[in-house]
Amino acid sequence: MSEMADEPGHPEGDPGVPPRDRDVIRRARIDESCRGPVMFFILTAVVWLLVGTVLAIVASVKMHSPEFLANLEPLTFGRVRPAHLNTVIYGWSSLAGIGVLLWLQARLCRAPLRFHRLLYGVGVLWNLAVAAGTIALLTTHFNSVEWLEFPVWTAATLGVGFLGVMVVSLDVFRRRTKHHIFVSQWYLFGAVFWFPILYVLANMMIHLGMASGIAQATANWWFAHNVLGIWFTPIGLAAAYYFIPKVLGRPIHSYYLSLLGFWTLALFYNWAGTHHLIGGPLPVWLTTVGTVASMMMFIPVVTVAINHHMTMVGHFQKLKYSPTLRFIVFGAMSYTLVSVQGSLMALRTVNETTHFTHYTVAHAHLGMYAFFTMAMFGSIYYLVPRLLGREWPSATLIRVHFWCTATGIFLYFSGLSWGGWRQGEMMNHDTVDFQAIVDYLIPFLWSRSFAGILMTVGHVAFAILLWKMWRGKEPTGEPALFPAKGAPKREEDSLHDRPPESKREESS
């Protein structure tokens, strides 16, 4: 388990190296091992973020101005909408999530990342699969099962990709040099080991014709809910549980609560998916199981909310000074909100108003954008300077990114929630003319397009920042960019004297 520290000449085992420098060198070594693959995942993720954003704007504008791009067949609403969903889920969110996951695993296991070729292979395959799948979506070569629209060969490729990530995670964990498992690692294991199994099973049921009709809908929403619960939520929470205390310099308020939160999430989330089918022609017990599990989800949600809030109490002013903290805390607060809202939406009385309305769309974006995407932005702001050994080129652009995305998603969520709830109420009254409901919604749909443009500005600012970082000057070789207060100045050549990672591996 401690093979890294036992390597000949390793600084952690060298009594001549002061403890502070040993920590710096160890972290630098781990970051160096992550640099190539993690940056590959992050950079390609941002390309998909931009593609998904363009598709989102097109879909959004078409909702209130259907004549927009009406003559372009590949960009009709029925194609653009699933193309948006799949590019942001399997392109941006999953690739960014894998990048952050790998870096967090290596950091928390205190072991370098290996199998670079495998990871590059996974990254290339993944990107090709998403690109081919998106083209298939825009040319109608897809099925109509939401979240699983990609053709079977695309899904199979992504399944192989998940397997590669699983192997690398297991390898890092096996070589860990820290006995204690930090709570973020539990969440990451949940994502890496449970979700791929679920992905493969769900695709088999849908694509191999094992499920049709009601059974297909059951399999569909059991999977779609678990994409959030067992893939994106654990990665987002792992990031929040690591970065909030790490940036603040303050341990989590209650580590007991954090563990309780993880284990209860692991037990309950998987059962909640069928609440998406309330009101459908399913056996009542099946949707009731989903409702009960959704209520049980209050336990992990409340533990996370208490823990994050109590860790932040007295330190909220630090949000002004740290880009990572801003994005992550925004994401963590949104997690509480979206989870409480989701549990309430699983109640039949609430669901009969919100079902089939824009309220649900607002809820989905609160989860995938305000929580997960903001958490990924925050994580990337922390880890990229450490991977590349240089600082972000512009504080102003970071602020533009934060305020445009934060204001954008707030506007998005409030507009569609308000309009969607009223839409549901009107739809439940058979005296209200359907056209009147459509007309009522148009201003809210415009507000969504405006919010989307704000978010797009933020995404462009983020892409410019990342591009400048990537194309910037050569790494400075500084392992930690932010020396602690009062820390003695390190020897400038403490790292430069060491051979590069690749050479060390060759010689050992």
Added chain:
Amino acid sequence: MNLIYLLIWGTWVIFGISVIWALSWAVSRGHMTNVEQSGQSIFDDEEPIGEMTDYFPGEGPDGYLNAQEGTDE
């Protein structure tokens, strides 16, 4: 339909079993003892408790510390 129910419920049960197995493994390996100590495992001598590790570029840590002189904590 029955096959689908079997698969879904089967997976739920397998998930449940794997959660219980992982929890048992964690307890047997001592990961549930001294848990508050685990919460401090992300800090070390170079990035100790009490010091922030992230700032806007070109603005920290001096800017933050000067602004918070005597008011933090």
